[in-house]
Amino acid sequence: MNLKIGHKINQWSHHVRQEDLNSWSKILNDPNPIHFDANAVKKIGQGDKCINQGPANIAYLINTIFYNFPKCKILNIKNRLNGNVFVDDIVTVSGEITNISNKNESKIISLLLNLSTQENNYLVVSEVELIQ
Amino acid sequence: MLNKDLINHKFPGGSFTIDKEINNLIKSSTGLEISKTTSNEYLVHPIFSMVALNSIGYTLEELFNLLNYDVRKGPMLGECEFNLLDTFNLDRNYNVNGFIESFESKVSKKIGNFDIMSFKLEITFENRIVSKINYKWILPV
Numbered sequence: 632m633n634l635k636i637g638h639k640i641n642q643w644s645h646h647v648r649q650e651d652l653n654s655w656s657k658i659l660n661d662p663n664p665i666h667f668d669a670n671a672v673k674k675i676g677q678g679d680k681c682i683n684q685g686p687a688n689i690a691y692l693i694n695t696i697f698y699n700f701p702k703c704k705i706l707n708i709k710n711r712l713n714g715n716v717f718v719d720d721i722v723t724v725s726g727e728i729t730n731i732s733n734k735n736e737s738k739i740i741s742l743l744l745n746l747s748t749q750e751n752n753y754l755v756v757s758e759v760e761l762i763q
Numbered sequence: 764m765l766n767k768d769l770i771n772h773k774f775p776g777g778s779f780t781i782d783k784e785i786n787n788l789i790k791s792s793t794g795l796e797i798s799k800t801t802s803n804e805y806l807v808h809p810i811f812s813m814v815a816l817n818s819i820g821y822t823l824e825e826l827f828n829l830l831n832y833d834v835r836k837g838p839m840l841g842e843c844e845f846n847l848l849d850t851f852n853l854d855r856n857y858n859v860n861g862f863i864e865s866f867e868s869k870v871s872k873k874i875g876n877f878d879i880m881s882f883k884l885e886i887t888f889e890n891r892i893v894s895k896i897n898y899k900w901i902l903p904v
């Protein structure tokens with residue numbers, strides 16, 4: 632990869648399926664029905680599709696980091712959550728390198744990542760620092 | 764009325780162990796190959812920094828009850844930052860501790876009056892910090 636400030640990293644995408652949400656309800660021990668019952672989502676006025684779990688959205692960002700920097704070690708991630716991802720959404724994570732510095736034999740790379748869907752942009756914005 | 768006297772309240776704490784089955788479930792449900800990532804190393808997913816929220820000694824529902832906050836108002840995770848000081852490994856027992864750091868009252872055009880609750884968690888293995896996590900939850904009034 633071309634390690635330059637401003638370089639856009641390779642995008643990463645995932646189709647969010649109901650079975651994924653069911654898995655995350657199990658992983659998080661989360662009984663909230665908005666993740667498996669569309670009627671529960673309607674009741675709170677957030678649309679008519681089940682809402683993806685926030686940690687799953689953050690996991691997509693992490694997957695994007697490893698997709699682009701497979702041998703890196705993540706040091707820090709600051710995630711701002713601005714909206715919901717719903718079942719059947721196609722999630723795409725894009726981003727760019729915002730800073731590079733040297734530490735001993737390694738490089739510290741800063742990234743700004745944006746998680747979007749076919750409907751909305753900047754649903755999660757993350758500032759990342761990794762070492763490789 | 765939100766119980767803001769709980770600043771510095773320590774969570775009971777707890778622990779968790781990452782087994783291969785749950786790690787593979789995270790990978791498969793987020794579109795990662797189970798056997799490997801794009802490197803040849805088996806990855807224990809760093810998202811366990813957030814999954815650790817299961818192990819603070821309260822469920823979220825219990826935490827909101829403690830705060831005297833009605834979850835029907837729709838609490839939302841606003842920010843989550845984690846510092847990873849080490850990688851997670853399979854079959855290790857990690858301890859989780861944390862406390863409520865602050866409450867801040869705000870107003871927005873979108874959701875009106877709300878409070879921001881900040882709390883901090885630490886995940887440790889054999890007294891060494893593996894991850895530090897800062898949460899900010901948006902609590903509509």
